[in-house]
Amino acid sequence: MKLTEKQIEVLAILENNSARIPVEDIAKMAELSKAETETILDKLEEMKVLVRYNSVIDWSKVDGHEGVTAMIDVKVAPKRGVGFDEVAQRIYRFKEVRSVYLMSGAYDLSVIIEGRSMNEVARFVSEKLSTLDSVLSTTTHFILKKYKHDGTIFEQNEDDKRIVVSP
Amino acid sequence: MNGTKSYLSKTVEELKPSGIRRFFDLAAGMEGVISLGVGEPDFITPWSVREAAILSLEQGYTSYTANAGLMELREEIAGYMQKGFGVSYSPRSEIIVTVGASQALDIALRAILDPGDEVIVVEPSFVSYVPLVSLAGGVPVQVQTLKENGFKILPEQLEKVITDRTKAIILCSPNNPTGTMLNGSELEAIAQIAEKYDLLVLSDEIYAELAYDGEYTSFATISGMKKRTILISGFSKGFAMTGWRLGFVCAPETISQAMLKIHQYAMMCAPTMAQFAALEALKTGRSDVEDMKKSYKRRRNYFVQSLNELGLTCHVPGGAFYAFPSIESTGLSSEEFAEKLLLEEKVAVVPGNIFGESGEGHVRCSYATSMELLQEAIKRIGHFLKRNQKA
Ligand SMILES: Cc1ncc(COP(=O)(O)O)c(C=O)c1O
Numbered sequence: 001m002k003l004t005e006k007q008i009e010v011l012a013i014l015e016n017n018s019a020r021i022p023v024e025d026i027a028k029m030a031e032l033s034k035a036e037t038e039t040i041l042d043k044l045e046e047m048k049v050l051v052r053y054n055s056v057i058d059w060s061k062v063d064g065h066e067g068v069t070a071m072i073d074v075k076v077a078p079k080r081g082v083g084f085d086e087v088a089q090r091i092y093r094f095k096e097v098r099s100v101y102l103m104s105g106a107y108d109l110s111v112i113i114e115g116r117s118m119n120e121v122a123r124f125v126s127e128k129l130s131t132l133d134s135v136l137s138t139t140t141h142f143i144l145k146k147y148k149h150d151g152t153i154f155e156q157n158e159d160d161k162r163i164v165v166s167p
Numbered sequence: 168m169n170g171t172k173s174y175l176s177k178t179v180e181e182l183k184p185s186g187i188r189r190f191f192d193l194a195a196g197m198e199g200v201i202s203l204g205v206g207e208p209d210f211i212t213p214w215s216v217r218e219a220a221i222l223s224l225e226q227g228y229t230s231y232t233a234n235a236g237l238m239e240l241r242e243e244i245a246g247y248m249q250k251g252f253g254v255s256y257s258p259r260s261e262i263i264v265t266v267g268a269s270q271a272l273d274i275a276l277r278a279i280l281d282p283g284d285e286v287i288v289v290e291p292s293f294v295s296y297v298p299l300v301s302l303a304g305g306v307p308v309q310v311q312t313l314k315e316n317g318f319k320i321l322p323e324q325l326e327k328v329i330t331d332r333t334k335a336i337i338l339c340s341p342n343n344p345t346g347t348m349l350n351g352s353e354l355e356a357i358a359q360i361a362e363k364y365d366l367l368v369l370s371d372e373i374y375a376e377l378a379y380d381g382e383y384t385s386f387a388t389i390s391g392m393k394k395r396t397i398l399i400s401g402f403s404k405g406f407a408m409t410g411w412r413l414g415f416v417c418a419p420e421t422i423s424q425a426m427l428k429i430h431q432y433a434m435m436c437a438p439t440m441a442q443f444a445a446l447e448a449l450k451t452g453r454s455d456v457e458d459m460k461k462s463y464k465r466r467r468n469y470f471v472q473s474l475n476e477l478g479l480t481c482h483v484p485g486g487a488f489y490a491f492p493s494i495e496s497t498g499l500s501s502e503e504f505a506e507k508l509l510l511e512e513k514v515a516v517v518p519g520n521i522f523g524e525s526g527e528g529h530v531r532c533s534y535a536t537s538m539e540l541l542q543e544a545i546k547r548i549g550h551f552l553k554r555n556q557k558a
Contacts, residue, residue: 013465017538025469025542028473029466160536163205164191164194164197164202164205165202166204166206166207167294
């Protein structure tokens with residue numbers, strides 16, 4: 001998809017700033033009017049380039065919301081005509097599934113699952129995922145700690161280390 | 168001491184302490200201050216650069232380098248200046264790696280000045296120029312730029328202050344504190360004066376990487392000027408490496424070799440670990456610099472427009488990371504403004520008069536701060552102005 005320079009600039013601003021940044025401020029940063037910025041945002045949403053305003057949340061800090069994330073390597077037998085797409089679709093429709101990627105290498109699909117407990121994830125894998133027709137095998141890796149997620153470093157001391165006034 | 172004799176040199180005794188010091192002391196110990204008072208990037212040095220320095224330590228590179236710096240680094244600097252700025256210097260005889268642009272300025276002035284020689288300083292200017300000229304035995308001659316001209320120096324202003332003793336002009340583009348950047352034709356006009364009166368030009372290009380609007384022109388690329396130019400630059404600003412204390416200076420061989428004598432006796436060489444870091448910065452840090460620059464530009468656009476909306480009128484700075492708004496609408500002096508704003512709203516800015524008389528009526532705000540903090544700072548300045556606007 002070919003985007004204009006300003007559309008790309010607005011995307012870059014959104015990517016590098018929190019989703020809460022007001023439209024007025026985006027407009028100033030990109031040297032646009034507020035109306036122009038709104039038009040660009042609408043257009044980007046309509047084109048599904050701007051898919052979602054995301055927040056990265058470190059749930060491990062929130063009592064009772066810790067949750068469990070697992071990455072599951074799945075080997076499947078691709079079906080004639082639909083290849084991997086059909087089985088991928090059957091997997092990504094489960095609400096527990098956060099992401100599904102088709103991979104090259106030792107296995108075919110990489111599936112990321114989020115559940116409330118280890119038990120819940122284990123049950124999902126054994127009862128839902130493994131029992132799918134074309135799934136040959138699964139290997140489940142539980143995530144023990146998130147250091148960096150989608151470009152954001154967790155647990156980082158980001159205090160400004162500069163002195164308050166300098167030349 | 169019997170109380171009458173001073174042990175200090177007259178030059179040092181007469182040196183004014185930096186006005187920045189007072190504001191540093193004032194702000195120190197205050198909690199929750201948003202600092203727009205800093206003359207340095209808010210980015211941490213790119214990790215690949217820090218990692219290279221750590222590796223150099225692990226490998227035991229802890230001894231002196233050649234006086235002029237690691238040959239490999241000087242070669243890389245030569246390539247960087249050639250590719251990035253279109254000016255070629257010999258890594259063997261025309262480039263010296265220094266302890267920041269600060270030391271480069273110092274050895275440049277000491278290498279060229281005899282007692283009483285005059286050096287023209289275009290103000291508002293970086294706080295070090297005037298004292299460094301004095302320390303080198305020279306006489307600083309300040310020329311004031313006007314906000315009506317976007318703080319650009321006009322050739323006729325220069326011509327007015329030139330005397331038989333004038334030896335050099337110090338230029339800084341993009342400028343600290345105004346952010347003003349001079350374009351090719353403006354530099355050309357200054358070059359004609361340098362030619363006419365046979366002057367050297369110390370071109371402080373430390374902010375060259377942070378030029379937002381239009382092409383950046385290095386003074387040395389102006390026709391006939393390379394032989395008159397002492398080009399000062401470094402890694403502090405563009406590469407976010409202020410604490411590493413690493414800069415460099417490029418100049419024709421006779422001047423370079425004179426500077427090298429001073430450097431060799433006074434400093435031996437720049438820190439080795441920092442030189443390895445700089446080498447990595449030049450080899451792989453360019454995309455980091457690009458990213459940082461884009462981010463500064465967006466913040467500049469936001470911050471300068473917001474200041475203007477608040478009534479602190481401000482020209483659009485072409486480079487560096489400073490906005491230099493007029494505070495005349497408040498009727499306060501720049502020192503009063505900065506002090507009150509700090510005490511009442513906990514926003515630190517630097518009063519403009521610190522950078523020379525022509526800076527009075529302005530404050531320097533660094534927008535090298537996160538968007539969140541800039542947004543909050545604008546809010547607080549807005550509150551402050553509601554209370555402190557002249558009727
Ligand atoms: C115009 C100018 N020149 C030189 C310097 C000093 O740079 P360095 O950290 O390389 O000594 C600064 C730092 O604020 C500056 O603003």
